[in-house]
Amino acid sequence: MLPGLGNFLRSARFDAYLCADCGNYQLFATTEALKKLAESKKWFKTIVRNDNSTKGDS
Numbered sequence: 614m615l616p617g618l619g620n621f622l623r624s625a626r627f628d629a630y631l632c633a634d635c636g637n638y639q640l641f642a643t644t645e646a647l648k649k650l651a652e653s654k655k656w657f658k659t660i661v662r663n664d665n666s667t668k669g670d671s
């Protein structure tokens with residue numbers, strides 16, 4: 614588990630979407646939850662680092 618993620622998941626609220634055609638299921642964090650995520654600096658840095666690594670092939 615990533616640092617702070619457990620606390621985030623316990624306190625955050627999500628909107629859930631289930632596609633009736635293909636069964637695709639997605640969770641979207643609410644704006645309030647995203648604010649809390651940004652306050653968890655370790656977790657935020659982890660997201661940024663992963664995002665950069667996907668662009669590094671070119």
Ligand SMILES: [Zn+2]
Nearest residue numbers: 632634635637
């Ligand atoms: Zn679908």
